[in-house]
Amino acid sequence: MHKRLPPLNSLKAFESSARHLSFTKAADELFVTQAAVSHQIKLLEDFLGVELFKRKNRALELTDLGQSYFIEITAILHKLAEVTCKLMEQDKQPLTISVPQTFGIYWLVPHLSEFNRQYPGIEVRIKGVDQDEGLLSQEVDIAIYYGRGNWQNLQMEKLTEENLVILASPKLLQSQPIRTKQDLKKHTLIHIHTRDNWQNMANHLHLSELNIQHGPLFSHTFMALQAAIHGQGVVLANKTLAQQEVENGHLQVALETNLRDSKSFYVVNDLNKSGDAQIQAFRQWIMRTIKRTDE
Numbered sequence: 001m002h003k004r005l006p007p008l009n010s011l012k013a014f015e016s017s018a019r020h021l022s023f024t025k026a027a028d029e030l031f032v033t034q035a036a037v038s039h040q041i042k043l044l045e046d047f048l049g050v051e052l053f054k055r056k057n058r059a060l061e062l063t064d065l066g067q068s069y070f071i072e073i074t075a076i077l078h079k080l081a082e083v084t085c086k087l088m089e090q091d092k093q094p095l096t097i098s099v100p101q102t103f104g105i106y107w108l109v110p111h112l113s114e115f116n117r118q119y120p121g122i123e124v125r126i127k128g129v130d131q132d133e134g135l136l137s138q139e140v141d142i143a144i145y146y147g148r149g150n151w152q153n154l155q156m157e158k159l160t161e162e163n164l165v166i167l168a169s170p171k172l173l174q175s176q177p178i179r180t181k182q183d184l185k186k187h188t189l190i191h192i193h194t195r196d197n198w199q200n201m202a203n204h205l206h207l208s209e210l211n212i213q214h215g216p217l218f219s220h221t222f223m224a225l226q227a228a229i230h231g232q233g234v235v236l237a238n239k240t241l242a243q244q245e246v247e248n249g250h251l252q253v254a255l256e257t258n259l260r261d262s263k264s265f266y267v268v269n270d271l272n273k274s275g276d277a278q279i280q281a282f283r284q285w286i287m288r289t290i291k292r293t294d295e
Contacts, residue, residue, distance in 0.1 A: 188233030
């Protein structure tokens with residue numbers, strides 16, 4: 001019986017191409033090249049001995065046989081995915097992910113539904129932590145660290161390397177514009193963890209008279225961003241964490257600079273768990289997704 005079954009990769013390529021009526025979109029969805037999709041379709045057509053698509057200059061159209069085949073195999077593939085996920089859920093342990101709270105709030109949670117769609121068989125548990133970096137506990141499978149990447153005995157990949165951005169609410173900037181670096185001296189500075197980042201920015205701008213000791217200090221970036229949103233001052237934050245509030249119009253860049261954040265976000269896990277399929281699925285997904293959203 002198995003000799004009559006077409007290759008699974010060819011079926012996946014056909015189903016995606018037929019749904020999108022595009023080899024290009026199918027390639028994007030399957031994370032392969034357009035040539036690879038076209039090759040898989042040719043293999044399937046040769047196996048079946050029928051033409052599945054009418055290839056036109058700038059369009060793709062299903063033949064009558066292709067349309068009938070698409071309807072039949074779509075139901076079969078959905079059923080296969082369903083029973084596979086059901087089996088995996090009976091045996092798989094949940095994937096516990098540790099993240100700094102601000103990264104979880106502003107980046108991971110808004111994108112998590114995409115991971116769930118791609119990997120429905122993986123149950124995710126998110127653990128928000130106060131520290132940006134630390135030792136992985138036994139109950140944590142994979143973590144996001146914010147630091148300089150100098151950790152031992154961990155598999156790690158850098159996710160981002162971003163600038164620090166100077167941000168304020170549009171309302172505050174309307175009443176007290178920041179047109180030059182000198183205008184920063186008129187504003188309350190909002191600090192996160194320490195006053196080091198503002199000191200680095202003052203050095204970068206050659207603004208020695210900026211009063212770094214002035215302004216409130218917050219233990220979490222999300223609290224500092226909220227303070228800025230409510231017009232309580234000007235905040236200096238990693239671009240990745242601030243991007244959502246900028247896109248929402250709650251904050252705007254007050255002064256353009258190109259100072260790199262001395263820290264970066266990393267995805268890390270214990271070296272002993274490097275071969276775990278769930279960990280690798282999450283690692284590959286977040287690296288791919290953060291690169292795409294950063295472009």
